[in-house]
Amino acid sequence: MNERLARFLPCLEWARHYDREAAGKDALAALIVTLMLIPQSLAYAMLAGLPPVNGLYASILPLVAYALFGTSRTLAVGPVAVVSLMTAAALGPLFATGSAEYAGATLLLALLSGVLLLAMALLRLGFLANFLSHPVISGFISASGLLIALGQLKHILGIRIEGETAPQLLHGLYGGLPATHLPTLAIGGVSVVFLFLVRSRLSGWLQAAGFTPRLAGHLAKTGPVVALLASVLVVSLFDLASAGVRVVGAVPTGLPAFNLPPLDLALARQLLPAALLISLVGFVESVSVAQTLAAQRRQRIEPNQELVALGSANVAAALSGGFPVTGGFARSVVNFDAGAQTPLAGALTAVGIAVTVLFFTPLFHNLPQAVLAATIIVAVLSLVDLGALRRTWRYSRQDAAAMAATMLGVLLIGVEAGILLGVGLSLLLFLWRTSKPHIAVVGQLPGSEHFRNVERFAVVESPRVLSVRVDESLYFPNARYLEDRIAALVARHPQVEHLVLMCPGVNLIDASALESLKAISVRLHAAGIQLHLSEVKGPVMDRLKQSDFLDHFGGRVFISQFEALAELDPQTTLQAIALRRNGLHAIPTPRQESDSEKRP
């Protein structure tokens, strides 16, 4: 088999060994995930501002695409809460919810996300996801969860309110409380309590009642579908829709039509930033779930191929009436626990949803929106982890600041603003952290050829030669700091004639740092001081040889600091080495290494 093809189509690999046992396990897992996915996909479509049926559409073709291209055996792809919220946040300000333009724009957004993911795969740009540091993602998910839950409360109360941000929603809810529709509140409240109990307790109760833990677990997953069916029954029996309980209404039957999204270039450009954020957030979340599950069976995830798979899933969503999708956390864990062996479980789930769309949509006519809202609330509140902020704070104030900024941004301004704020702050703090590397003046340890920080050791300093050690690569975030520090050091040592920059910790000198070195050399020259380098690593030296720095700077590159000093100030150096070794410092001890560790 062609190896490149196998890497591009991982399904070729597992399909070769597929057998009846795997098929049975996959089918069971698919059944359970289907029952879990039906209410979720209806609910997340509503969250994304779309008719519920689009959620079902988004759970058919995309799952098949992932089954073909994905490297995770157990990841369950489909609509997820956070991405649905991001979709609504991107399109809400542009089009009226429920309009044809809104639905068209959703398809375009899914297409853009898909194309961006595929482009990232092609150009090997998966590292872009590194921009989303863990505190930012974690804060983003928690705050999004809170925002989603707040936004769904209106469905539980049966009121209409406007608002995107947490303060707006709170204000709207407070103002709308008197208008609460009690039958809706009853249904919604009971659903929330029921779903919470199902999630947290049902499995235990069923085990106590004699079910095996495995079966009890599987049964508990069907809780939401039970709530859905029960509520449809109640609403139909008592004709609650006429009493003002808002229901889903007519849901079209039949598979989605195969359609191209509207190819509006101006709109595409407008949606591009949102599509990029959706792609990156979806990718990061999905890969992290997939890796956790794969590790438990010692399987492998190929991140670049995951870009292909998620990209294809989103393109498939765009072509079949869906909206942006990615790998879902809870759903994948259920799939894994239910024993899914291969991505075929995902494809079978797609069949389950297709059957639903073909035959069971009339069932959903009397489904109360409050029940869907309850499904969402119970699902997203499990994503909220406010303790993470405290834990991160204890570990690193800077990371906690980035997390808090993300959360506040999401709650007070909006999801995109929040994530951009967090990413921006992470980068700023990162640059700040790397902008001041540890730079030490070093001197010769008496009786040895070693050089150590003058502030920590009793060393011999040459009056004519200033030895400076840099404990970091030199690149643009710290290039100017080096200039400043050297200028300050030289001003404090007016009598020196040579400055030797000791570079054992320098793994890279970029063009900015090269210009800084040139500037330093020229400025030192003007002040009557010659710059030299020592202990330059091989690859760094190779690079320097390609520039004209070595030709012009006038100094020398010494193999070791000792050689430099022996050459530039032999008298002091030889005296120092002839000194009786000081017992405390004769042999390098662990403490002596610590001067390179002073950085925060």
Next chain:
Amino acid sequence: MNERLARFLPCLEWARHYDREAAGKDALAALIVTLMLIPQSLAYAMLAGLPPVNGLYASILPLVAYALFGTSRTLAVGPVAVVSLMTAAALGPLFATGSAEYAGATLLLALLSGVLLLAMALLRLGFLANFLSHPVISGFISASGLLIALGQLKHILGIRIEGETAPQLLHGLYGGLPATHLPTLAIGGVSVVFLFLVRSRLSGWLQAAGFTPRLAGHLAKTGPVVALLASVLVVSLFDLASAGVRVVGAVPTGLPAFNLPPLDLALARQLLPAALLISLVGFVESVSVAQTLAAQRRQRIEPNQELVALGSANVAAALSGGFPVTGGFARSVVNFDAGAQTPLAGALTAVGIAVTVLFFTPLFHNLPQAVLAATIIVAVLSLVDLGALRRTWRYSRQDAAAMAATMLGVLLIGVEAGILLGVGLSLLLFLWRTSKPHIAVVGQLPGSEHFRNVERFAVVESPRVLSVRVDESLYFPNARYLEDRIAALVARHPQVEHLVLMCPGVNLIDASALESLKAISVRLHAAGIQLHLSEVKGPVMDRLKQSDFLDHFGGRVFISQFEALAELDPQTTLQAIALRRNGLHAIPTPRQESDSEKRP
């Protein structure tokens, strides 16, 4: 004297030792700089889209402010070409050039720049300038120089064209050629040639004619003022203004009124990004000039205090009818060469410009715009250094890409877009570079306690323990890569029971990397492998102790990799140490160190 006050007001320091000799030198330097500054300030005001007199205003109070707060003895502050272009680019799309709104917005822009610089000083945010890597700044200046020169050609040709980008300007010039106004072209062309010759040759000719090099240099600096006076004379004599040569026209006489800029919050918010870029570019350029000059006399620049000084200068510009200013390169070098001893030279220059505004503005009525354009063109073309692109390319393709992106952005889209493109690409490439640290599987060097890269040395590997060394700090740009690599390594070594992460090169573990370590530990656990750490540096260990990682990960932290192996797989380890040392590898040789140098 209060030390903090002395740091805040560096003038208190030099004023104490001021004497007659310094005063004489300062006065001479001020005279030469004034003669150089008059045509420049008129011209840069025109470039910024303002009446020429505003250039003179911008050269009075800001210079006094810098003299009070600046730490450079010789920096000459005032309007400069690049910042003037940025001003025009920021305001051109918003207001009609020449309107009162435009002038008001310029003041607001100067105020914002000044306040931002002061805020950066207060919050110690000078490191923000590190975002502007050298290739970006260099590309930005070169491309801006080209764009400015192109934009001024219309004044030389005496035609009117619209356009902001290089293609628009070229197209306009091509279309406008037939409308060239010949008298204007004659004046402009002669001026350009004259100024070029003055700049490049005059000093040499004067020396050949018997002048001392010093005097010849000083005289050559007055070339632009001579061109200015000569052109006024010619225009007046032949009444060329009536013949269609565009002149400056009536210039108001008298010092600028002390005015507050319009405090329009919405406009301020709109101008904020431009103000930030202007502040940063101005700061970077100014500090770099100041440091180069200071070094020649072994003086010191205090970058944070420079933020205060440039901030005050811009606030002063905003209050006295000016526009954004910063330290100018050519002007500062002239000031230095002319022997300026203290910032008082700058204050005396301000007096010179004030005298000009009070008494000589009627002179400028008949000054042709073509001569001002010629002044600008000759000045900015000296900033253009296209060879830098080639030199940078030879040294680093990535840095060259950032430079090229900046240049193309400036020429094809605009100055702000160009600089943002360059900064964005620099950050991307930086993250990309740091996102894949060197990670090596290591084994025990036979007959020793040392561990080396298995790909480079004949080492002994334990079948039960996988030893992995990371040669970089662990933070968000590389946290996920670590997860991927460890997952891949474990998949390739299915029989191992322990994985020891050797951390001698890890100076930092941020919150993202901590989460990655937790995820790695959990995933390894699920696969039946225990994670351990070794050779963790002190500060990193202190941090880890503040998290709950060490309580939960279940492994141990070993002092050395040897201790880890001796504990986890004593048999293999003791056998390896008992092996006869292989002659080639018995003593660490330089080549052995090179495995930590493999990164690009």
